[in-house]
Amino acid sequence: MESATNITSFIAGQIENSGAYEVYIPNKINHNFTFCDNRTLKLLEEATIQLSRLNYACCSMEFYNMFTNMHVHLEALCSNEIEGTHADIKDVLSDNLGEDTNSVKIRNLYKTTHDFFTDEKLRNANIYTINMIEKINKSLMKDVKPSKYHNGKIRTEQNFIGGNNILNALFVPPPAKLVPELMQDLNDFWENEDYFIPKLIKIAIYHFQFETIHPFMDGNGRTGRLLIALQLRDSRLLGLPVLCLSNYWKRNRGRYYEALTTVRYTHNLEYWVRFFLDSIINASKERLETIEKIQHLQKEYSKLIFKSFKSPVNYIEVLNRLITDTPIIKVKDVQDWLGITYQGANKIIDNLLTLGILKEENENKRNRIFIFKEYYNLVFESEG
Secondary structure, three states: OOOOEEHHHOOOEEEEEOOOOEEEEEOOOOOOEEOOOHHHHHHHHHHHHHHHHHHHHHHHOOOOOOOHHHHHHHHHHHHHHHOOOOOOHHHHHOOOOOOOHHHHHHHHHHHHHHHHHHOHHHHOOOOOOHHHHHHHHHHHOOOOOOHHHOOOOOOOOOOOEOOOOHHHOOEOOOOHHHHHHHHHHHHHHHHOOOOOOOHHHHHHHHHHHHHHHOOOOOOHHHHHHHHHHHHHHHOOOOOOOOOOHHHHHHHOHHHHHHHHHHHHHHOOHHHHHHHHHHHHHHHHHHHHHHHHHHHHHHHHHHHHHHHHOOOOHHHHHHHHHHHHOOOEEOHHHHHHHHOOOHHHHHHHHHHHHHHOOOEEOOOOOOOOOEEOHHHHHHHHOOOO
16 A cells, blocks of 8 residues: 655655756655644644535525625636736726736636536536646636637646746746646546545645646636635535635735745645645635625615615615626616616616615716625725
């Protein structure tokens, strides 16, 4: 029987000279691991508890997907911002994104996440094969220019992270010729059930190795973080993509990169695992707190609407749509939701303005925009 690898003495890889620059060659990971630091086990216990609480909240709420749409938007925005792609979240929510590269990347991540969680064919696919991961990356990088680097194929060229060129790069991943073999080992590790590695630990190790291999010319971070959401789902740890781990990592970007780098140069993989588990704990607590506040807000404003109107049905529908669809709307949105006249929709919005539920976002009387400000702040208050 194969002996287990002590995770704290795990040799993550080695640096090799490639002429003018040094490349990092990660070791394969399809083997067993053991743990010798009780801090890791304690964090694993706490992370499992917090994820279970979040998963229960998602499955038990009256509108089980009430918060999914908005949190997928938040994740798409923050995952891109980790990579330096910035856009105004209000433009994202009001569908005012243009066709520039940043806007396309955010739109692609939102749509790809939505598709992989709702499309039955994609839900049942083995998404961890090289071919499927290529499809995920291709979807994320669709219409992003220059297209020769964004073809959704495992790279055949050398890439690098940080710096202006490969000579002053912060990190140079393994040579392209080794990537297929390393990716196959990564897939074998994920599918291997012979070793009793807890799923959260397995996801942590997988993410470290994926980001170290850096198998694509672009979109590696976005692809890797989307895979975390899918792995949590497939491991029955979290059924909906509401964790928003990228929101936490964006605000702790330095620690995120430092934890990955530390393993590569000290071989202490357990250090990364603890950071990963701590991130899961904190991100889960943040989402639970947000969900509880939104549920309270929805109940309080529902009471106010029932108290204020003899026929509250349309107003309740608009309130729920503001939460499930978008907190930033125009009169035509209400018209389409309710199937009523423009004048009727305008009246409903004016009444919601009077109640303080909506606030006018611009002064353009011809194309007025309104925002459910309290809800918007609850979801995105930690985004900045």
